[in-house]
Amino acid sequence: MQIGRRQWVATTLGAFALLPLAGRAQSGRGRSPPTEAPPVPKHEVERVALEVLDDIDRRQRYLNVGREDGRLLRILTEATGAKHAVEVGTSTGYSGIWIALGLRATGGRLTTYEIDAERAAVAQENFKRAGFDDRVTVVRGDAHVEIQKLQGPIDIAFIDADKEGYPDYLEKLAPLVRAGGLIIADNMSRPAPDPRYVRAVTTDPRFDTVFLNMHASGLGVTLKKH
Numbered sequence: 001m002q003i004g005r006r007q008w009v010a011t012t013l014g015a016f017a018l019l020p021l022a023g024r025a026q027s028g029r030g031r032s033p034p035t036e037a038p039p040v041p042k043h044e045v046e047r048v049a050l051e052v053l054d055d056i057d058r059r060q061r062y063l064n065v066g067r068e069d070g071r072l073l074r075i076l077t078e079a080t081g082a083k084h085a086v087e088v089g090t091s092t093g094y095s096g097i098w099i100a101l102g103l104r105a106t107g108g109r110l111t112t113y114e115i116d117a118e119r120a121a122v123a124q125e126n127f128k129r130a131g132f133d134d135r136v137t138v139v140r141g142d143a144h145v146e147i148q149k150l151q152g153p154i155d156i157a158f159i160d161a162d163k164e165g166y167p168d169y170l171e172k173l174a175p176l177v178r179a180g181g182l183i184i185a186d187n188m189s190r191p192a193p194d195p196r197y198v199r200a201v202t203t204d205p206r207f208d209t210v211f212l213n214m215h216a217s218g219l220g221v222t223l224k225k226h
Contacts, residue, residue: 036068045131049101052130053094060092060122065160065186066216070098073158076182076221077102082155083109086176088143088169089161089186090114093123093130099158100132110136111150113143113161144168152176160186166197174206179226183207189218 041047057067065073077085077099083106085099090112099110110132114120120140127133139146143161147169157173159166166185177183183201187193188211201209201222209222 039071045104046101049097049130049132052126053097056092056094056097056126060094060126062092062119064091064094065098066213068216069186069213069219070095072212072219073184074098074102076184077108077156078105080155080180080182081106082181083107084152084154085110085156085158086147086150086154086173087112087158087160088147088173089159090123090138091119091160093126093136095158095160095186096123096127096136097130097132099156100127100130100135103135104132108135108155111139112136113139113141113146115140115142115161144172147172150176153178154181156182156184158184158186163187163191163194166194167200170197170200174224177224179224181224183222183224185220185222187217188220189214189216193218193220 039050041050053070056064073095078101082103085103085108087096087099087110090096091114096110096112103110112123114123117140120138124133124138127136127138144165152175154173154177157177159169161169170183173183185193185197188198198220201207201220206225207222208225209220212219212221
């Protein structure tokens with residue numbers, strides 16, 4: 001039976017949300033829940049990118065998402081067939097490389113924004129090392145200003161920058177995100193998110209939001225409804 005992409009995304013996200021419950025249920029029957037295993041590269045490009053990610057994780061940990069969140073970004077990017085991804089808060093390029101892994105499969109591109117010139121330069125080098133410098137555009141400057149120059153449609157927007165700025169990023173990016181696209185926000189668990197952002201993505205009828213990996217920093221995954 002054929003299902004639409006919107007229904008598929010909602011079903012998939014629901015399954016992610018239920019994973020902790022499933023693990024507890026299995027544990028209650030005397031079975032251990034599944035544990036995360038490192039990703040296994042399918043080809044040389046992926047092997048190189050994963051090695052760079054491991055290196056960043058060891059030596060350039062500054063304000064990056066966790067590996068579990070990074071893998072989820074890659075899965076959502078590839079599974080939704082994203083062609084245009086936008087990231088607010090490049091840091092050293094860790095999350096951007098995960099997104100780029102998904103975009104390699106879809107033929108898409110990433111535009112990522114970083115206000116700190118030094119971190120932007122480090123990220124640019126990391127994208128090059130990972131083999132994705134031709135797929136990623138790093139924009140240096142204040143994203144509150146720079147994203148106003150963006151043109152849609154955007155398939156996936158990932159927000160991981162100044163926490164008090166999340167409502168403004170949402171207001172500016174949401175009109176550019178296509179119907180059926182995703183807006184993903186980091187730090188929905190810790191540090192405490194801006195309540196204005198949480199309220200916006202959970203009460204606006206345009207959106208449907210689930211919160212994942214809340215045992216860690218937490219990701220808010222918001223579907224822009226058709």
